Amino acid sequence: MMKQVYGLWSVVCGLVLVTATATSASYISLNTSLSSKVEGNNLKVMVSSVNKGDESAYNVQAEFRAGGRTVLAEKRAGLPVDAAYQAQATIPVPLNRPGTYPLVLVMHYTDANQYPFSALTAQTFIYRQEAVSPIFGQVRSTSFAKEGKLNFKLKNLGDREIRAATRLIAPRELTVEEEKLELSVGAKSEQSAGFTVRNFSALSGSTYQVFAVSEFDDGGLHYANIAPGTIKIVEERGFLGLSQTVIIVILAALVLVFIGAQFIKK
Numbered sequence: 001m002m003k004q005v006y007g008l009w010s011v012v013c014g015l016v017l018v019t020a021t022a023t024s025a026s027y028i029s030l031n032t033s034l035s036s037k038v039e040g041n042n043l044k045v046m047v048s049s050v051n052k053g054d055e056s057a058y059n060v061q062a063e064f065r066a067g068g069r070t071v072l073a074e075k076r077a078g079l080p081v082d083a084a085y086q087a088q089a090t091i092p093v094p095l096n097r098p099g100t101y102p103l104v105l106v107m108h109y110t111d112a113n114q115y116p117f118s119a120l121t122a123q124t125f126i127y128r129q130e131a132v133s134p135i136f137g138q139v140r141s142t143s144f145a146k147e148g149k150l151n152f153k154l155k156n157l158g159d160r161e162i163r164a165a166t167r168l169i170a171p172r173e174l175t176v177e178e179e180k181l182e183l184s185v186g187a188k189s190e191q192s193a194g195f196t197v198r199n200f201s202a203l204s205g206s207t208y209q210v211f212a213v214s215e216f217d218d219g220g221l222h223y224a225n226i227a228p229g230t231i232k233i234v235e236e237r238g239f240l241g242l243s244q245t246v247i248i249v250i251l252a253a254l255v256l257v258f259i260g261a262q263f264i265k266k
Contacts, residue, residue: 028053067093098128099222134158139229145236156185173202
């Protein structure tokens with residue numbers, strides 16, 4: 001009988017320990033700055049990223065995306081707390097039209113358990129001639145456990161209709177169902193749409209930066225607008241709308257009550 005009681009107590013302690021560990025987990029936070037400069041048909045990019053978390057990051061590597069090209073920078077095996085990762089790269093951008101284009105930076109890294117993460121930064125660069133976009137986007141941030149809808153709105157401040165294509169740039173932990181959405185926005189009006197986003201490998205409690213990038217051509221120029229938003233991954237709700245952690249705690253308490261009742265009977 002005592003062996004059975006000890007076994008049950010071990011399970012309860014294990015459940016409580018898991019719960020306590022989950023609430024006091026350490027974290028990695030990369031504070032990133034990105035700069036760029038066009039030289040001829042090349043885009044020179046530079047990144048500096050400082051680890052402001054409370055644990056080291058590993059396998060840190062910058063990925064640059066611009067003009068339909070992707071370039072990977074050098075990988076750093078470890079990035080301690082308050083240490084900086086710095087890299088630069090040259091991206092060929094023989095673009096067809098002058099104008100304003102998007103530049104996306106993805107910072108890849110892992111934690112001590114080799115669990116992969118990614119963080120996004122997005123901005124625009126000018127190729128030969130600046131094109132100030134008459135449209136601008138607004139993203140409505142959202143939260144979900146497994147799947148959700150991220151809604152965005154395009155507003156046209158111009159005097160004529162514009163047809164723009166919008167992509168949602170998301171970290172690799174999330175999957176976006178639609179490759180792009182095309183909207184026709186009338187003069188002095190707005191249009192709304194939404195992307196279906198699924199949780200691929202994101203951990204509950206994490207918050208991710210995403211960007212809705214809208215582009216179009218007009219009058220021989222290329223235009224781009226970037227609208228930021230956030231997606232928070234929440235804990236999946238279980239029985240009666242309670243989280244899995246709460247259910248585990250309740251079950252652990254019931255086990256303790258049961259064990260106590262057995263001793264009282266004896």
